[in-house]
Amino acid sequence: MAAPKKQQKQKNKEISAEEAILDDLFYDMYRHRGRVYRVNFFRGIFFGFGSLLGGTVMVALLLICLGFLVKIPGIGDFFQWVIETIQNR
Numbered sequence: 001m002a003a004p005k006k007q008q009k010q011k012n013k014e015i016s017a018e019e020a021i022l023d024d025l026f027y028d029m030y031r032h033r034g035r036v037y038r039v040n041f042f043r044g045i046f047f048g049f050g051s052l053l054g055g056t057v058m059v060a061l062l063l064i065c066l067g068f069l070v071k072i073p074g075i076g077d078f079f080q081w082v083i084e085t086i087q088n089r
């Protein structure tokens with residue numbers, strides 16, 4: 001019976017140590033609100049720029065793939081229509 005109590009105490013020590021580390025990190029980071037706002041602002045700008053850049057690359061790759069599919073007999077006319085529709089808008 002002594003072994004499970006000892007294991008439980010060890011677990012409690014590990015949990016309390018983890019909680020102490022998390023509390024320390026949380027209160028250290030959020031002590032300076034200006035820094036948090038600045039970091040989140042730049043994070044938002046870079047996220048938006050990355051999304052825009054990634055979307056542009058994905059659309060370009062889609063158009064390149066559609067350009068290759070135009071050469072396939074039978075379904076090439078449909079893909080040619082899709083490409084022309086995208087280019088006209």
